Amino acid sequence: MDNDQNYLAELKRLREENSFYKELIDELPFSFSYYSQKYARKLEKSLEECTSPVIAETSLENTSDKNVLQISSAFDPLDEMEAILLPILDQIPHHIVFIDQKGYITLCNTQAAKDHGVDREEITGKHIRDLMKIPDEKIMILESLRMEKELVNHEIWDRNYYNVNTKIIRNPDGSIKRVVGVFYFLHAIKEAEKQALAGRIAAGIAHEIRNPLTTVRGYLQLLQGNLGPEISELFTSLLIPEIDRANNIISEFLSIVRPAKAHDERLNVEEFFESYLNKFMKTQALLFNVEYIFNKDACTKNLFFTGDKEELLQVFMNLFQNSVQAKGNLDLKVNITLKKADDYIQFIFADNGHGIESKILANIFDPFFSTKDYGTGLGLSVSRNIIESHNGMLSVSSNEDGTSFFIELPLA
Template sequence: MLNTSHQQLNKRIAQLEKELQFYKNFIKELTFPFEFTDYTLGMTMEKKRGQKEPIIGFLPVQHENGAHLQLDVDLSNDLPFEQIEAFLSPILDLVPHHIVFVDGNGMITLCNLQAANDTGVNRDSVIGKHIRELLQLPDELIVTLKSIEKNEPIYNQEVLDRYYGIINTRLIHNADGSIKRVISMFQSLNLMKETEKLAVAGRIAAGIAHEIRNPLTTVRGYLQFFKNDLPDKIIALIDKLLIPELDRANGIITDFLNIAKPAEVKTNHININQFITEDLGILLQSEALLHNIKVHFDLDERLGMYDVEADKNQLLQVFLNLFRNAIEAKTERTLCIAISSKLHNNIVQIYFQDNGPGIPPTIIEHIFDPFFSTKEAGTGLGLSLSRKIVELHKGTMKVQSGEDGTCFIIELPINQREAAS
C-alpha cells in the first residue's frame, strides 16, 4: 500500500515538474517584454527584451489577492507583420487615399480599396504581385521602388506621371537592417484641381447669369409681344430662328450653372440592373430603332442583391448624353452600343461602350472640360454636366478610347444593406 502511494506521489511530482518545464519553455518563446505580479502569492516575474529567462522575485509585503500584467509589445518586431496587415486592412479601407504596403522586393502585401478602385484592379488578386502590375508604370517612375533602392523614406514628393498628387513612404526594417515593408500613401490632387476649376467656373457663371439672362428674357418677351404686328415672313423668322436661338443661349447658361453650382440630388434606393434594363432600356430602344443602332446589355447577376442611392432622372440624363454623343460620332458602319454592369470591390461599375471612331489621344484629356467640343454646333457642356452628376452621386466617371471605339466607365458606391428580395 505504501509503495503504491509512493509511486503515485512520484508520478504526480514528475507531472508537476513537466508542467513547470512546459510553462518555462512557453515563457522563453515569448518575444516581447512583460512584468507579471501575483499579489496573492507575493511574487513577481519580469522578462526584458532579448532575455530568454525571466527574473522572479518576491514582494516585501504579501497582499491578500489580485494580480497585474503589464506588456511591452513592439508590433513591428514581436508579432508576424502579416497579422498586423490583416488587422489594419479593414481600417485602411476607410482612408480616401491610396495606401500600399510592399516588401523589400516590391511585392504587394497590402492594398486598400481606394487604391484598388482608382487603378481598376481587384484588390485580392493584386496581393503578392509586383507594384508595377498595380500602377501600370515602368519601374523607374514608381516612387515606392526608389524608396527601396535608396533605403530611405520619401517625404511629400509631387508625382506628375499618369497620377497627379503627393506621395509619402515610410520604411520598416528587420533586425538585420533589411527592409521588411515600405508603406506608401498617395494623395490624389485631381479632385482638388477639379474643385478649383469649378470654383472659378461658379464665379463666372454667376456673372453670366446676371448679365446675360435678364437681357435675353427682355428681348424674348418683346419679340413675342410685337410679332403679331409684323409681316408673316418676320413672324416666321422670329418663331423658327430668333426665339429658338434665345432659348438655346438660355439653355447653355442653365447647363453651365448646373456644372458650376452643386445641384440638389433626390436619391432613392434603386437596383442598377433594373434601372438599365427597364428605365434606360425603354428610352434607348426607340432611339435605337430610329437611328439603326444595336444596343446590347450584359449585366452582372450579383448586383441583383444590392442597390445604390441615386436620382433616377439625373442618371438617365447622363446616359442619354452619352447615347447622343455616340450617335453624333456615328460613321457609315452600323453603330453598336454595349451597356454592362459589374460588381467590383465595394462599387458598381457601369460600362457604356460604342464601336465608333474613338477619341483622338490629343484631346481625350480635355473632353470633360466645360465648353470643350469638336462639334460645330456643340456647347461642350454635355460631358462636363454628366460627370458632375456622377460626382454628386459620390461616384467617378472615366473614359477609355481607341480605334475600336470609346468606353465610358461610371463607378458608384453600393448601398451597404442588401436590397429587398
C-alpha cells in the first residue's frame, strides 16, 4: 500500500515538474534549438508564423515528421493523447478523423488518408472538406459539429461511406473541443455485394442456357444414326462440337462468377514445378513445336506454399495457350523462371511473341475480352481469379519483344 502511494506521489511530482518546464519554455520570448547527446533528443521552439509558440520535441534516431510531437504553448493533454493514439488508430481498417471546433483536422489515421489518396502529414491541419472533397452539407462529421449532436450508425449511401459514428469531446465549459468521426468505407462492401448479385444472376442464366443445349446435343446424337453419311459427318464435325464449345464457354464463365472450392494442400515449390508442372509443359511444347525453358534460383530449395495443383496447372496451361494462339509465324519460345522474393514465390512466364498493344493491355483480364476470332476471352480472367483465390497476384508487362506474366504466391 505504501509503495502504491509513493508511486502515485512521485508520478504527480513528475507531472507537475513537466508542466512547469513546458510553461517556462513557453514563456521564453525567442526561438531556440537544443540537442542532448546523452539522451539523443532534440528540443526546438519556434515563434515564426504562430500566434503562440510551438515546442517540437523529437528523437534524432527517428526524425520523420510523423513522429514529431507538437505541444501548444497552453499545454493540452488532448494533444498528447492524440499523438499516443495515432499508432494504434493506424492499425484500424476504417477511417478515423478528429476535427476541432472549426472543422480542421487534428488527427487522421493511415486508412483514411490512403483511401482518399492524400498524404496524412499534408492533410493534418487542413479543413475536413479538403479530405472528403464533397460539399460541406454532405460531410456528416461537420453536421455533428454544427448540430452538436452525436451520430450513431448513421447510414449514408454515396460514393464514400455507408455508416458514420461520431463522438463529441467537450471543454470544461461545455464548448466543443473535438469531434471524432469513424467512417466505414463503402467501396469494398459495395463491390462484394455487386459481384455476389452478378454471380447469382449469371449462374441462373448459364443454367437456363445449358439445359436446352444438353437437350439439343442429345437429340443430335440420337438422330445421327438414322441419317446418311454426309449429314452424320456434319453432325460429328460441326454441330456437336459447336454445342460442346458453347458448353465449355458457360463452364468457364461459371468458374469466374462462382469459383469452385479449391482443394488446397501444402506444396513443395521445386517438386510442384519439376515433378508436376514441367511434364505437362514439355508435352504441350512438343505438341505445338515450342522451345520451352525452365529456370530457377538456388534459393527456391525447401520452400513451400499452399495451393490447388490442378487449378494452378490450369493457369499455366491458359498462359501457354495464349502464347501459342498469338505467336503467328514466329518460332515461339516460352521461358518459366522461378524466384524467391521476400515472403512470396514468384513465377515469371515469358514468351518472345509479338507482344500486346499498350492500348489493350489494361483490358486483357476482363471477362470475354479477346483479340482472337475464336477466343472466349475467359482464359486470363479465370487465371487471375484462381491466383487471387490463392491470396496471390497476377500481373503482366509487354512490348514488341514479347510478353511476361508475373505470378506471386505467398510462402507457407
